[in-house]
Amino acid sequence: MLSSRIKLRHLQAFLEVAKRRSFARAADSLAISQPGVSKTIRELEDVLGAELFERGTQGVALTQAGLTFLRHAGPAIRALEEGVTAVGDAHRGQWLRVGALSTVESRLLPVAIRRWQENAAAEVGVNVVAGSSAFLLSQLRLGELDLVVGRMTEAREIRDLAFEHLYYEPLLLVVGRGHPLAGVDPLVPARLVEFPWVVPPPRTTLRQQVDSFCVRHSLTLPGRLLETLSLPISRRFTQEGDAIWVAPRESVLEDLADGRLVELALPLEGQGGSVGLCTNATMQPSLVLEAFCEVLREVAAEQRIGQATGDA
Structure with missing residues (x-):
């Protein structure tokens, strides 16, 4: 009691x-x-x-x-706040709070949100918070977010949160068209450190994969680093210079298709990491959240089929 x-x-x-x-x-x-x-x-x-x-x-x-x-206090407070809001402002509509990692910002999440809102039975707003997996998962645990979407299976912060796999997404090494290494095959790994790199910040799950790649190929990251999770900054910086961008595949598919970016002939990783959705098991999922997760699963399945057929 x-x-x-x-x-x-x-x-x-x-x-x-x-x-x-x-x-x-x-x-x-x-x-x-x-x-x-x-x-x-x-x-x-x-x-x-x-x-x-x-x-x-x-x-x-x-x-x-x-x-x-904490596993119980955060969701309890959040549930109380939602109850107060529902009673005091019943006609205002509902909100879904989503944490988004950079691996899903370009395709999965925008497509899912648009499809879900077009078919939702009620007016529902979506608040999207971007950031590192550590930050977003901590917010999820506190009850500040309803779910987190992205590649995060390597994150220590998942612990007792519930993760559902959707598909695998690799990191790629990409450069702007006209880059000295574009089209070089085979590519000697040592040549990579002759150029600036755009990489995820330290202590992120994506940076761990970059560090593992460097260990496998006996490389030391160059001093000219741009550390960011911002896709627009990374894209512009890479397209207009000679940098090498460690990019989530989803974020550069259109650039690769139209030739604005070129993938280097050296894989950073094979299958890639598991992209999925993470929820707080101590929180009772709302009907809104369950409906949105189902749309995420549908869009993810379409992306898997597209990747398998080469149409993605």
């Missing part, structure tokens, strides 16, 4: 500290004093009989007990 001593302010303070990893930043967000936040957390820890945070010089981190509590 839920203890009557646990109040809404306890849960709100806990979630803010967990999200911001700092009592001071949580206090600023909640517009209360830092001692007030500390007192509220101590009260919650007393009720639960466990320490929720480890204090350190770099901020605070969740203990194992804190991680366990």
Whole structure:
């Protein structure tokens, strides 16, 4: 039975500290004093009989007990907020909150959203948040997102979240047309470091694949690096210069088809990583979420067929 001593302010303070990893930043967000936040957390820890945070010089981190509590507190608060919104603004319509990784920003997600909204029985808005897998999965765990879509099977943050595989998507090495390495076959790996690279940022799942590729071929990334998950910046930078872009296949299919970009004759990886959708198993899925996931599955199946026939 839920203890009557646990109040809404306890849960709100806990979630803010967990999200911001700092009592001071949580206090600023909640517009209360830092001692007030500390007192509220101590009260919650007393009720639960466990320490929720480890204090350190770099901020605070969740203990194992804190991680366990987070899996339930975040979705519970989010469900309460949704209930208040549904009662107070019933005619406004619903919202679906989707976390998008760069591997699905170009085709899968835009196509699925358009198809879903065209056939939805009710007016539903979609809020898309882009970012790294670590950030998006943390937001999903907190209940701030309904699902995350993209390539993320290598992410440590998945842990107890539910992942459903849709298809495999490889990373490619691509360059602008007219690049000195375009059309060179066979391509000696050592030549790659003669040029700038566009790569995912450190500590992302895609960057892990780049690092593995470099280890396999005894390469050290050049000093002239552009680290970004932005597809428009990466595309423009590659098309107008001599950079080598480590790009998700989906994001460059049209550029490869019309010749704006050229794939190098050296595979970065074989089958690629598993692209799929990730949900929080502790949250009861809404009918809206279930309907959108079904559309995602349909569009993904069409993409798999297109890839198999060479039409994608």
